[in-house]
Amino acid sequence: MSHSYEHPRPALAVDCVVFGLDENGLQVLLVERGVAPFKGRTALPGGFVRLDETLEEAARRELEEETGLGAKVFLEQLYTFGDLHRDPRERVVSVAYYALVKLSDHRVRAATDASAAAWFRLGDKPQLPFDHEQILRVAKARLQAKVRYQPLGFELLPPRFTLAQLQSLYEAVLEKPVDKRNFRKKILSMELLEETGEREEGVSHRAARLYRFDRKRYVALEKAGVNFEL
Amino acid sequence: MSHSYEHPRPALAVDCVVFGLDENGLQVLLVERGVAPFKGRTALPGGFVRLDETLEEAARRELEEETGLGAKVFLEQLYTFGDLHRDPRERVVSVAYYALVKLSDHRVRAATDASAAAWFRLGDKPQLPFDHEQILRVAKARLQAKVRYQPLGFELLPPRFTLAQLQSLYEAVLEKPVDKRNFRKKILSMELLEETGEREEGVSHRAARLYRFDRKRYVALEKAGVNFEL
DNA sequence: CCAAAAGTGTTTCCGATACACCCATGA
DNA sequence: TCATGGGTGTATCGGAAACACTTTTGG
Numbered sequence: 001m002s003h004s005y006e007h008p009r010p011a012l013a014v015d016c017v018v019f020g021l022d023e024n025g026l027q028v029l030l031v032e033r034g035v036a037p038f039k040g041r042t043a044l045p046g047g048f049v050r051l052d053e054t055l056e057e058a059a060r061r062e063l064e065e066e067t068g069l070g071a072k073v074f075l076e077q078l079y080t081f082g083d084l085h086r087d088p089r090e091r092v093v094s095v096a097y098y099a100l101v102k103l104s105d106h107r108v109r110a111a112t113d114a115s116a117a118a119w120f121r122l123g124d125k126p127q128l129p130f131d132h133e134q135i136l137r138v139a140k141a142r143l144q145a146k147v148r149y150q151p152l153g154f155e156l157l158p159p160r161f162t163l164a165q166l167q168s169l170y171e172a173v174l175e176k177p178v179d180k181r182n183f184r185k186k187i188l189s190m191e192l193l194e195e196t197g198e199r200e201e202g203v204s205h206r207a208a209r210l211y212r213f214d215r216k217r218y219v220a221l222e223k224a225g226v227n228f229e230l
Numbered sequence: 231m232s233h234s235y236e237h238p239r240p241a242l243a244v245d246c247v248v249f250g251l252d253e254n255g256l257q258v259l260l261v262e263r264g265v266a267p268f269k270g271r272t273a274l275p276g277g278f279v280r281l282d283e284t285l286e287e288a289a290r291r292e293l294e295e296e297t298g299l300g301a302k303v304f305l306e307q308l309y310t311f312g313d314l315h316r317d318p319r320e321r322v323v324s325v326a327y328y329a330l331v332k333l334s335d336h337r338v339r340a341a342t343d344a345s346a347a348a349w350f351r352l353g354d355k356p357q358l359p360f361d362h363e364q365i366l367r368v369a370k371a372r373l374q375a376k377v378r379y380q381p382l383g384f385e386l387l388p389p390r391f392t393l394a395q396l397q398s399l400y401e402a403v404l405e406k407p408v409d410k411r412n413f414r415k416k417i418l419s420m421e422l423l424e425e426t427g428e429r430e431e432g433v434s435h436r437a438a439r440l441y442r443f444d445r446k447r448y449v450a451l452e453k454a455g456v457n458f459e460l
Numbered sequence: 461c462c463a464a465a466a467g468t469g470t471t472t473c474c475g476a477t478a479c480a481c482c483c484a485t486g487a
Numbered sequence: 488t489c490a491t492g493g494g495t496g497t498a499t500c501g502g503a504a505a506c507a508c509t510t511t512t513g514g
């Protein structure tokens with residue numbers, strides 16, 4: 001079926017930069033393209049926006065289809081890329097989103113071939129087609145800026161985590177070491193963490209306390225205009 | 231002439247939020263719509279994106295056409311709005327930009343009827359159609375956030391300005407008073423201002439020194455990663 | 461000489477940073 | 488008992504904020 005319009009219009013797509021974290025640091029989720037152009041190449045997940053869905057819905061749908069990621073991941077609009085020749089087929093404008101997920105929940109590496117999605121370390125990924133390198137750069141910059149004044153970090157960790165895990169998350173994102181005592185002081189003083197009373201298990205040394213992110217309190221503090229600068 | 235595509239696609243537009251400043255505080259530039267829908271209503275300037283122009287080019291073209299604003303105003307992408315029914319005609323996705331201009335250079339109020347553009351105080355404007363109220367809210371929030379860590383203020387002032395003018399600009403944007411001595415200390419310590427040696431003229435009291443924004447130095451400092459937090 | 465705005469320093473306070481040792485646990 | 492990471496407090500520094508009077512100029 002064909003659709004016609006009085007004036008020509010660009011195609012509209014969404015692309016997603018999904019960040020995750022594990023022991024090896026910050027990772028990004030990429031998929032193998034199943035269709036031309038760049039068929040077989042590794043790229044950001046994304047696709048065209050349908051008429052009956054908002055931009056964010058389109059981004060979530062593509063994530064679900066291409067990577068199996070659930071509907072409740074943290075997702076935020078990043079920037080809209082509209083250079084004339086960013087897509088070799090025709091004029092395509094892409095609204096980019098970035099997402100943060102707990103990598104432990106989403107071990108898609110060696111995924112079902114249906115999805116063909118895999119995690120890559122930032123320093124260790126293939127060259128990306130289209131303008132996806134640029135999109136990824138912008139996303140990383142945004143993540144680094146944002147983590148300073150919003151406790152996004154919690155989106156990247158499992159529901160219960162140790163302070164050491166949280167600290168290495170910050171170190172991975174900011175790409176620099178952080179003082180342990182100062183970090184703990186600061187993060188605990190925000191009163192966003194709730195002690196679960198539980199301990200880490202299966203380690204051959206003193207077991208760390210497990211914390212949980214207090215989302216209710218976060219929402220309350222945010223409304224009150226509190227600053228979460230690291 | 232008609233254009234057809236295999237899949238239906240949303241129309242793609244740009245909208246601009248143009249901020250300006252004068253003695254009465256922060257103002258926004260609005261136009262009277264010449265076409266349906268909402269013909270005759272006051273709204274943000276904007277229009278559809280053509281195939282042979284980037285998003286920013288489209289925004290500048292619309293600004294030029296509807297308000298006569300030159301090509302060199304400060305313009306930055308704000309956010310992309312894609313709710314399903316934001317336009318009553320059909321699905322339209324709009325990439326919003328915001329601009330800062332020296333209002334003194336652009337006295338378009340009581341403009342040529344060709345443009346029908348006028349400045350409005352933020353507290354004193356008609357209700358806007360589409361989702362333009364939302365766009366304006368987002369733009370204001372962005373401006374307030376941005377002015378804290380980027381000396382955007384200079385875009386809003388004439389080429390030579392007094393420190394008092396600059397201070398009232400900050401006060402207008404942040405909507406709160408600022409201490410004169412601390413402000414001067416801070417802003418001068420950034421070394422972004424160059425004294426012109428000239429004085430204000432025609433005032434019936436001590437004449438203030440005129441300063442100029444040192445753009446070269448700004449670019450250099452920005453590259454070096456310097457912080458401009460107010 | 462009066463009105464109006466320009467211009468100018470110091471003190472206080474708080475949060476950021478730097479820094480090193482003891483503790484608990486399992487192997 | 489040793490190896491491993493968990494957990495803790497204090498002193499210093501620097502920037503933010505609070506604060507009021509003198510100077511200049513034109514009317």
